[in-house]
Amino acid sequence: MRHSAILKRQDRIATRSGARHEPGRQAQLRRLAVLYTAPVVLLLLVLIAYPLLRVVWECVRYVNLVNPTVRGFAGLDNFRTVLQDDDFLPALRNTMIWTALSVAGEYVLGLASALALARNVPGRGIFRALIIVPWVIPIVVAGLTWSWMLTPEYGILNHWLVQLGIIRQPIAWLGQPSTALFTVTLVNIWRSFPFYTISLLAALQAVPRELHEAAAVDGAGTLMRFRVITMPHIRTVSLTLILIHVIWTAINFDFIWVMTQGGPLDASETLPIMIYRYAMQQFDVGAACALASMMMGFMASIVFVQYYAARARRPA
Known part of the structure; x- marks a missing residue:
C-alpha cells in the first residue's frame, strides 16, 4: 500500500511538471515552424506576391518601356485601351x-x-x-x-x-x-x-x-x-x-x-500572346498589366466558384 501511494505521488508530480513545461515546448515548436517555413514564405513573397502586386499597381498607371516620360496615374485608361482594341x-x-x-x-x-x-x-x-x-x-x-x-x-x-x-x-x-x-x-x-x-x-x-x-x-x-x-x-x-x-x-x-x-x-492569337505584344512589341506595360489583371480576376473567380460549389455539395 505504501509503495502504491508513493507511485501515485510521483505520477502527480510528473503530470504537474509536464503541464508546466508544455507551454514552453509549444512555443519552441512554433519558433521552429516559423524558422523552417521562413525561406519558403520569403521565396513566395519575392517570386509571386511582389510581381502580382506590381501588376495590379501598374495596371492603373502609364508605363512605357522605351519612353520614361510616359508615366503617372492612368485610372481606367489602360483597361479602355484593351477593351477598345480590335484584336x-x-x-x-x-x-x-x-x-x-x-x-x-x-x-x-x-x-x-x-x-x-x-x-x-x-x-x-x-x-x-x-x-x-x-x-x-x-x-x-x-x-x-x-x-x-x-x-x-x-x-x-x-x-x-x-x-x-x-x-x-x-x-x-x-x-x-x-x-x-x-x-x-x-x-x-x-x-x-x-x-x-x-x-x-x-x-x-x-x-x-x-x-x-x-x-x-x-x-x-x-x-x-x-x-x-x-x-x-x-x-x-x-x-x-x-x-x-x-x-x-x-x-x-x-x-x-x-x-x-x-x-x-x-x-x-490568344490573350497571353496579346499581353506579350503589348509589353514587348508595343512597350505599353500599363495595357499589358491591365489585360493580365483582367485574366487574373477571371481565373480567381473560377476558383472561388468551384470552391464554394464544392462546399455546398459537401454533406453537413
Whole structure:
C-alpha cells in the first residue's frame, strides 16, 4: 500500500511538471515552424506576391518601356485601351476555343487511356511508363518538333497523309488561318493528356473492386457500372484536374508562341500572346498589366466558384 501511494505521488508530480513545461515546448515548436517555413514564405513573397502586386499597381498607371516620360496615374485608361482594341475580341474567342477544346480533349483521351491501362493486359507496366513521355518533353522541344513534322515541304505527317490517300497534296497546317489554332490545340492535347492519364489511373485503382463485382452479379452492364460506380469515385479528381488545366491552358503562352507566334494573321492569337505584344512589341506595360489583371480576376473567380460549389455539395 505504501509503495502504491508513493507511485501515485510521483505520477502527480510528473503530470504537474509536464503541464508546466508544455507551454514552453509549444512555443519552441512554433519558433521552429516559423524558422523552417521562413525561406519558403520569403521565396513566395519575392517570386509571386511582389510581381502580382506590381501588376495590379501598374495596371492603373502609364508605363512605357522605351519612353520614361510616359508615366503617372492612368485610372481606367489602360483597361479602355484593351477593351477598345480590335484584336481583343478575336483573341478572347481564340482563348476560349483553345482552352475548351484542349481541356475536353485531354480529359476524354486521358480517361480512355486510364481505363485501358487499369485493365490487366500484357505489357501494362511498359505502356504505363511510355504514356508519360509526351508530358515530360519540354514545350519548346515538342513545339519545334511538331512544327517540323507539319511543314508542307518536308513534314513527315503530310507525307504519310498523302501516301495514305487522305489528302491530295501537302497542307500548311500551321500556315492557314482556318487550321492553325486547331492544329496547335491537337498538339497540346497530345502533350498534356498523359497528366490526366496518370492522375485518373490512380483514382481508378482506389475504386473498390467488390462494388464492380457485386454490380456485375446484379446484372449491371459495363456502361452502367462506369456511370454509377466509377464516375462518382473519380469525380473529385476529375473536377480538380479540369479546374487546374482550365487555368494552365488559358494562360499558356509558350506553346502557341513556339508553333505559330499567334499567326497567321492573328488566327491563333490568344490573350497571353496579346499581353506579350503589348509589353514587348508595343512597350505599353500599363495595357499589358491591365489585360493580365483582367485574366487574373477571371481565373480567381473560377476558383472561388468551384470552391464554394464544392462546399455546398459537401454533406453537413
